[in-house]
Amino acid sequence: MRKTSITGWLLASPLSLILLVFLAAPIAMIVVVSFWGATEWAIYPAFEFENYEFLLTSSVTYRVFLNTFKYVAITWACTLVIGFTVAYYLAFHIRTLTWQIVLFLLCTIPFLTSNIIRMISWIPFLGRNGLANSALISWGVIDEPVEWLLFSDFSVILAFVHLYTLFMVVPIFNTMMRIDKSLIEAAADAGASGWQTLWQVIVPLTKPGIMIGTIFVLALVMGDFITVRFMSGSQSANVGRMIQNDIALLQYPSASATAVILLVTVLLLIGTLLRFVDIRKEL
Amino acid sequence: MTTISKIRYSRRSMLKAGGAAVAAAALPAPMVWGQETKNITLRQFGTGVSNLNEVATKVKEDLGFTLEMTALDSDSVTQRAATQPDSFDIADIEYWICKKVWPTGNLQAMDTSKIANYDKIVGTFRSGKLTPESVIAQGTAPHTVGFTSGQNGKDFVQEESGWMTLIPTIYNADTLGIRPDLIGRPINNWSELLNPEFKGKASILDISSIGIMDMAMVVESMGEYKYPDKGNMTKEEIDLTLGIFTEAKKAGQFRAFWKSFDESVNLMASGEVVIQSMWSPAITAVRSQGIPCVYQPLEEGYRSWGGGIGLSASLSGMELDAAYEYINWYLSGWVGGFLMRQGYYSAVPETSKNFMSEDEWGFWFEGKPAQGDITNPFGKVMEKAGAVRDGGSFYDRMGAVACWNAVMDENQYMVRKWNEFIAA
Numbered sequence: 001m002r003k004t005s006i007t008g009w010l011l012a013s014p015l016s017l018i019l020l021v022f023l024a025a026p027i028a029m030i031v032v033v034s035f036w037g038a039t040e041w042a043i044y045p046a047f048e049f050e051n052y053e054f055l056l057t058s059s060v061t062y063r064v065f066l067n068t069f070k071y072v073a074i075t076w077a078c079t080l081v082i083g084f085t086v087a088y089y090l091a092f093h094i095r096t097l098t099w100q101i102v103l104f105l106l107c108t109i110p111f112l113t114s115n116i117i118r119m120i121s122w123i124p125f126l127g128r129n130g131l132a133n134s135a136l137i138s139w140g141v142i143d144e145p146v147e148w149l150l151f152s153d154f155s156v157i158l159a160f161v162h163l164y165t166l167f168m169v170v171p172i173f174n175t176m177m178r179i180d181k182s183l184i185e186a187a188a189d190a191g192a193s194g195w196q197t198l199w200q201v202i203v204p205l206t207k208p209g210i211m212i213g214t215i216f217v218l219a220l221v222m223g224d225f226i227t228v229r230f231m232s233g234s235q236s237a238n239v240g241r242m243i244q245n246d247i248a249l250l251q252y253p254s255a256s257a258t259a260v261i262l263l264v265t266v267l268l269l270i271g272t273l274l275r276f277v278d279i280r281k282e283l
Numbered sequence: 284m285t286t287i288s289k290i291r292y293s294r295r296s297m298l299k300a301g302g303a304a305v306a307a308a309a310l311p312a313p314m315v316w317g318q319e320t321k322n323i324t325l326r327q328f329g330t331g332v333s334n335l336n337e338v339a340t341k342v343k344e345d346l347g348f349t350l351e352m353t354a355l356d357s358d359s360v361t362q363r364a365a366t367q368p369d370s371f372d373i374a375d376i377e378y379w380i381c382k383k384v385w386p387t388g389n390l391q392a393m394d395t396s397k398i399a400n401y402d403k404i405v406g407t408f409r410s411g412k413l414t415p416e417s418v419i420a421q422g423t424a425p426h427t428v429g430f431t432s433g434q435n436g437k438d439f440v441q442e443e444s445g446w447m448t449l450i451p452t453i454y455n456a457d458t459l460g461i462r463p464d465l466i467g468r469p470i471n472n473w474s475e476l477l478n479p480e481f482k483g484k485a486s487i488l489d490i491s492s493i494g495i496m497d498m499a500m501v502v503e504s505m506g507e508y509k510y511p512d513k514g515n516m517t518k519e520e521i522d523l524t525l526g527i528f529t530e531a532k533k534a535g536q537f538r539a540f541w542k543s544f545d546e547s548v549n550l551m552a553s554g555e556v557v558i559q560s561m562w563s564p565a566i567t568a569v570r571s572q573g574i575p576c577v578y579q580p581l582e583e584g585y586r587s588w589g590g591g592i593g594l595s596a597s598l599s600g601m602e603l604d605a606a607y608e609y610i611n612w613y614l615s616g617w618v619g620g621f622l623m624r625q626g627y628y629s630a631v632p633e634t635s636k637n638f639m640s641e642d643e644w645g646f647w648f649e650g651k652p653a654q655g656d657i658t659n660p661f662g663k664v665m666e667k668a669g670a671v672r673d674g675g676s677f678y679d680r681m682g683a684v685a686c687w688n689a690v691m692d693e694n695q696y697m698v699r700k701w702n703e704f705i706a707a
Contacts, residue, residue: 042365042366060702060703064706127554127555128554129554229542233486233550234539234705235532235540236706241705248358248362249491251698
């Protein structure tokens with residue numbers, strides 16, 4: 001009895017240590033620094049609420065957070081629809097396991113290149129004289145190049161969806177593969193139509209996967225700064241860019257305060273989501 | 284091989300002729316220059332502009348020690364100089380960055396008596412006047428932050444005190460870049476940047492301390508306001524300037540903002556943007572793709588910038604001597620010629636002349652039409668025979684500087700407002 005408890009502690013300690021040193025300590029540091037003060041070139045220890053005060057009273061903060069939520073909501077909706085469809089096709093329409101694996105690996109191929117490259121390659125494609133515009137003009141769909149294709153919210157969200165759909169596909173596919181096929185047969189035997197089976201059997205059983213995918217997409221989009229910078233041509237801001245700007249200008253305390261608020265927001269969102277679905281059941 | 288030995292020879296002979304006595308007196312420990320210098324490594328960091336591997340290779344060849352280069356963007360450079368003094372030996376920074384960093388005491392003052400070519404450095408960096416008749420431009424003019432009171436000074440003094448904060452190395456006069464083929468009419472004023480004619484086709488750089496100066500040039504050119512000092516705006520002036528630009532941004536004037544050199548090249552080359560703030564080598568990069576691009580001289584004058592080399596406060600002994608040797612080498616002409624053939628200017632132009640062909644000197648410095656192909660230091664043809672440099676000669680361009688990149692007293696306020704402008 002005693003021996004097993006020691007073994008238990010030993011087995012748990014490496015992970016706890018890693019989490020403590022590389023996760024808990026840095027976050028604690030960020031929280032501490034968020035109360036510090038800054039001059040133009042240095043930061044000094046203090047305990048003041050100036051950073052939070054400026055942040056929470058500035059209308060820019062609210063606008064930027066709102067913009068970030070907008071990106072999250074639209075990206076989430078798009079990745080969910082695409083991710084669910086792809087996973088559904090893989091899980092229920094492909095009959096053999098071999099082909100399921102082959103097609104699944106096919107989905108991951110674009111992810112063998114860096115995500116910055118995948119993102120930047122949209123720029124020449126969507127530009128004023130880019131492939132998309134020249135194709136549309138030659139087909140006679142438009143007369144003038146369409147401007148909103150690039151350096152707009154459209155291009156930002158397009159890049160997000162492109163970059164993060166796989167994070168939705170994988171967990172949904174994973175949960176779908178665990179659904180007992182006899183349940184679907186039972187539904188069919190009981191006279192359910194295809195839609196009824198989808199809505200009343202598959203979707204409820206896939207919820208944990210959807211939730212895990214949602215958490216991925218939410219965290220990735222909320223924390224992003226580089227996609228927004230490149231795809232909006234630096235014209236739009238999200239919270240990540242606000243932090244990046246502060247860091248670039250040596251305003252670490254203010255950057256930390258923003259980071260703390262972002263962290264709290266994301267945790268609240270995820271906490272709320274987890275109230276709806278028990279993902280532990282799945283893991 | 285022959286060119287190398289020739290260059291070596293001329294450098295040596297120049298030092299000899301240019302003041303062997305000064306050099307001998309100035310370099311206090313000539314005996315260290317032996318086998319040991321080979322083991323010295325100096326760590327230099329700075330903006331990509333002058334952090335070139337060619338320079339490091341040449342240093343190894345000419346001086347024997349190793350120069351490690353790190354290129355960063357201006358914000359990171361400031362950050363590093365201000366917060367990590369032990370991470371570098373030599374800081375290659377701009378004068379406005381110096382204004383921010385110098386008071387931290389992370390850099391040490393340099394004794395001008397040890398700089399062989401000090402007397403040949405152009406007036407802009409010493410008295411502030413390019414020629415005796417010149418009017419000093421607004422903003423952080425290099426000479427205002429170029430000198431300190433003594434070896435351990437943390438202040439700035441306005442006269443040539445014998446202690447320099449930075450040794451000037453590179454500078455230029457910036458203006459707007461345009462695509463003449465897509466605009467099709469002459470552009471003569473900064474105000475054109477906000478002309479509704481270019482709606483959705485304009486850009487400005489997203490580096491606050493430089494961008495605000497471009498904005499000020501535009502606002503003044505539009506006749507909206509005349510600044511007592513663009514380089515040191517009051518809060519109200521900052522609000523006014525950014526207000527005008529926020530309005531333009533909301534009206535869709537800008538296609539994008541850029542932060543790095545490559546972005547500005549791509550925006551221009553792809554035709555996304557037809558008028559924007561730009562840097563000189565970016566213009567040549569666009570042109571070398573066969574796309575017409577002009578560094579348009581404007582009636583209101585140029586926004587200028589200058590960079591220099593600063594020494595880390597922790598540098599001492601043999602490394603410090605090596606650093607002085609490096610600075611003297613830097614000003615002795617090879618690097619100057621290398622930089623001038625890319626369109627920048629050297630702090631001691633007359634020494635650079637020895638490392639440029641007559642045609643190159645005529646084209647880049649004197650503003651004369653090119654006699655033959657003008658190539659950059661990497662052998663790429665930049666201009667064909669007959670071409671004339673945009674803006675003309677050195678004195679035409681540097682003589683028409685209206686303001687310098689600057690750091691203001693209200694910098695923190697400006698930065699916050701700038702962030703709001705980007706988020707707007």
